[in-house]
Amino acid sequence: KGMSDYQLSPNQKKLLLTHSSLLRHRDIYVKNSDGSGTTKQLTNTVSEEFASYDWQAPQIVMVPSSHGEQPVYAKIYLPQGYDSSKDKQYPAVIFNHGAGYLQNSHFGWSGYFREFMFHNLLAQQGYVVMDMDYRASKGYGRDWRTEIYRQMGTPEVQDLADGVSYMAKNLHVDASAVGTYGGSYGGFMTFM
Numbered sequence: 001k002g003m004s005d006y007q008l009s010p011n012q013k014k015l016l017l018t019h020s021s022l023l024r025h026r027d028i029y030v031k032n033s034d035g036s037g038t039t040k041q042l043t044n045t046v047s048e049e050f051a052s053y054d055w056q057a058p059q060i061v062m063v064p065s066s067h068g069e070q071p072v073y074a075k076i077y078l079p080q081g082y083d084s085s086k087d088k089q090y091p092a093v094i095f096n097h098g099a100g101y102l103q104n105s106h107f108g109w110s111g112y113f114r115e116f117m118f119h120n121l122l123a124q125q126g127y128v129v130m131d132m133d134y135r136a137s138k139g140y141g142r143d144w145r146t147e148i149y150r151q152m153g154t155p156e157v158q159d160l161a162d163g164v165s166y167m168a169k170n171l172h173v174d175a176s177a178v179g180t181y182g183g184s185y186g187g188f189m190t191f192m
Contacts, residue, residue, distance in 0.1 A: 003108025008033060020109035022057040056080075056120050058131065060105055063166040065159065070144065072159045073105040076171070077119045077129035089174035092128040092167050094160055095119065096182030096189035100148070103139040104131055128173050134159040134189070153192040160189070 002021035009016065015033050020026040025045040031037070059078070062071035079090055095115055097104045102111070110116050112131075119129040133140070134156040135147040147155045160180070167173035182190050 001107045003106060022107055022109070023055050025109050025113075055116075056123055058119070058129075060107070061166070063132070063159075063163050066162050066165075067155065067158050068147075070140065072132060072134060072162060073140075074130050074132040074163060074166075075105050076167075077123040077127075077131075078171070079123050079126045079128060082128075084172060086172075089172050089177075090126065090128045091177040092130065092164070092171075092173040092179070093119075093122055094163060094178065094180040095129065095131045096134070096156075096160070096180060096186035097131065097137070098182060098184035098186045100136050100152070100156075100185040101138050101145065103133055103137050105133040105137075106139070128167055128171050130163050130167060132159060132163050153188065156189055157192050 002019055002024075004017055004019045006018075007016045008014075013033055015031045017029040017031060017039070018026050019029060027045055028042045029039050030042060031039045056077055058075035061074055061076050063074055065072050082090070095112075097112065104110055104112060115131075119131065122129050135158075136145055136152075136156060138145065164173070164175055164178050167178070168175040180190050
């Protein structure tokens with residue numbers, strides 16, 4: 001439940017690893033390339049203050065698509081005190097990541113660390129928050145990436161609408177009380 005990447009040393013005896021998780025920034029480790037020995041952590045980028053805060057790890061869900069066979073992956077932050085057994089309906093916020101082709105619904109540390117903190121704040125205030133990898137996001141193959149060709153803003157909005165339906169059906173979200181925000185391409189998506 002994290003993301004790792006590596007670089008092989010010039011003599012091919014060591015691996016320089018970067019690893020992160022939903023609640024932990026990227027850190028650097030070194031390990032023997034043959035798998036022997038221990039893994040040594042070289043950096044610790046998390047301050048005590050950050051580590052001591054009660055951050056909420058988002059869940060990763062598969063939102064069924066009404067426009068294709070492949071589901072749309074999204075991170076979900078549930079409100080503090082969320083109770084699915086109650087009849088209460090929750091307001092929601094959808095975050096639209098930038099660049100159009102980024103990927104944000106994964107188990108590693110998000111490049112959107114400010115938004116991660118903001119999403120925690122929104123959840124503390126009673127909102128369900130969705131962070132979706134709408135069509136054209138990277139990591140899902142060529143056809144997913146090129147789905148928006150000559151129709152930018154249409155497939156992505158269809159996916160976001162599927163996200164609202166998913167939250168209404170599965171997370172007790174009031175579909176008439178959903179806001180959205182984002183910057184750059186996410187801002188374009190917000191306007192769409």
